[in-house]
Amino acid sequence: MSPAADGPGAAAGGQRYRERASRFDGATAWTLDLSAGPAGPVLPDGCMDLLWIGGRLLVAGPDTRAMNPDAPATGRVAGLRFAPGTAPALLGVPAHELRDRRVDLADLWPPERVRVLTERVAGAPEPVAALEALALRRAARTEAPDPLMRHVAERLGAGRSVAETARRAGLGARQLHRRSLTAFGYGPKTLARVLRLQRALALARSGVPYAEAAARAGCADQAHLAREMRALAGTTLTAHLTSG
Known part of the structure; x- marks a missing residue:
């Protein structure tokens, strides 16, 4: 998933999409304000995303076709978009298991751990920065991408x-x-x-x-x-x- 140039931020006019280079190597941090209307289709880009949507931590796997995002009608969405080949080592899941899927992070990691992370992101002034911190902490304890x-x-x-x-x-x-x-x-x-x-x-x-x-x-x-x-x-x- 990627709302970059060809995701929901671009496909639905009037929405406020912002992105910047992430502190996580090779990733992009982004936010999307849905107050102007629902998100449009997301085009394949070879990437995987860690998402904060409606108070939930989700993972978007690599897409092979345009996908309609699982997003609330209003509010803000935050995400960390990983470069191709980067996320599987971080998540501990082969990318093909998540192809064309959106899954709760709790389906991949211990639910109790994800509950703590969810509370941490929910309480952060900037959820996207909290996602970066989450990824950086995780990367420090896992093998580097191939x-x-x-x-x-x-x-x-x-x-x-x-x-x-x-x-x-x-x-x-x-x-x-x-x-x-x-x-x-x-x-x-x-x-x-x-x-x-x-x-x-x-x-x-x-x-x-x-x-x-x-x-x-x-x-x-x-x-x-x-x-x-x-x-x-x-x-x-x-x-x-x-x-x-």
């Missing part, structure tokens, strides 16, 4: 091919696929498609013509980008960019 898979995500995010990425990582196709399921929630080809779509959306949003955005993002042509929007976002590029 650096090789973070490198894989960075290369795919830069538009490198899966074959070249596997070769540079020193992994065979089956090894890369297996480790990608654990780190990202799906295979490297799916992650590459998701990240390519996000690159194209960022370019189109900045004013780059659709055909040029498709080419620069790594699509074969504009029709290819249109098919990917339908498959991954369930809409058209124009409809998405004008939905706010």
Whole structure:
């Protein structure tokens, strides 16, 4: 889940979405004010989020399709968005077990521990800062994310091919696929498609013509980008960019 450029903060006009670089390495801290209306669909971005919604701590797994967020009609939502390959080590759960799911943190960690954390976040002046503190404390007691898979995500995010990425990582196709399921929630080809779509959306949003955005993002042509929007976002590029 990511309400960044293409999540609920962007998809529903008039809402107040804010994000900043997190104190947690590679993460983004964000808040969303829903007083202007309900949140719109969230597009796949390869990330996982720790969420504070309606007084609950939730985890959003990696998406393969546009998802309607489980959010209250009004109020504020806070989240910590982890870079691809980062959250599974922190949560202690392979990413593929959370693919296309939203789960209570208490389903992953001891409920009593989560109750204490929930009270701590609820009592904090800024819930998003409390989420960061939670993640930092947890990271100090867990193994670091697999650096090789973070490198894989960075290369795919830069538009490198899966074959070249596997070769540079020193992994065979089956090894890369297996480790990608654990780190990202799906295979490297799916992650590459998701990240390519996000690159194209960022370019189109900045004013780059659709055909040029498709080419620069790594699509074969504009029709290819249109098919990917339908498959991954369930809409058209124009409809998405004008939905706010």
